[in-house]
Amino acid sequence: MITPFDDIYFMKKALQEAEIAFDKNEVPVGAIIVIDNKIIARAHNLTELLNDVTAHAEMQAITAAANYLGGKYLQKCTLYVTLEPCQMCAGALNWSQISTIVYGARDEQRGCIALNTKLHPKTKIKGGVLANEAALLLKRFFIEKRNLN
Secondary structure (H helix, E strand, O other): OOOOOOHHHHHHHHHHHHHHHHHOOOOOOEEEEEEOOEEEEEEEOOHHHHOOOOOOHHHHHHHHHHHHHOOOOOOOOEEEEEEOOEHHHHHHHHHHOOOEEEEEEOOOOOEOOOOOOOOOOOOEEEOOOOHHHHHHHHHHHHHHHHHHO
């Protein structure tokens, strides 16, 4: 039996969050956190709105999930994020002890893989889920930004 709850299903939900960020003139990165096939946190970048360099989608999602669960550890949770986490977000994910990270597009320059950022030893990471869709949204955002300036 095929379940509708797979990586593509949840990454599409993260992409919806990225679209919300795009519409708010934020870098279009979206994130959701799932436990037992249930979305417990939805977030997108809010760095411009909050005037806060730490207000990345992942950071917002970590806080929302911890509040939902009533504790700081996100064991048995999966983060779906449209862009590979940066070093800051990967560090926070390490401290949260999240079980799995699934990302869309790679960040070849600032991503946690390129920077060899350590994750929690039990955290699994998987990339490339709907990577083209995530990358196209980011490209569209930055092309529009350049054309406005």
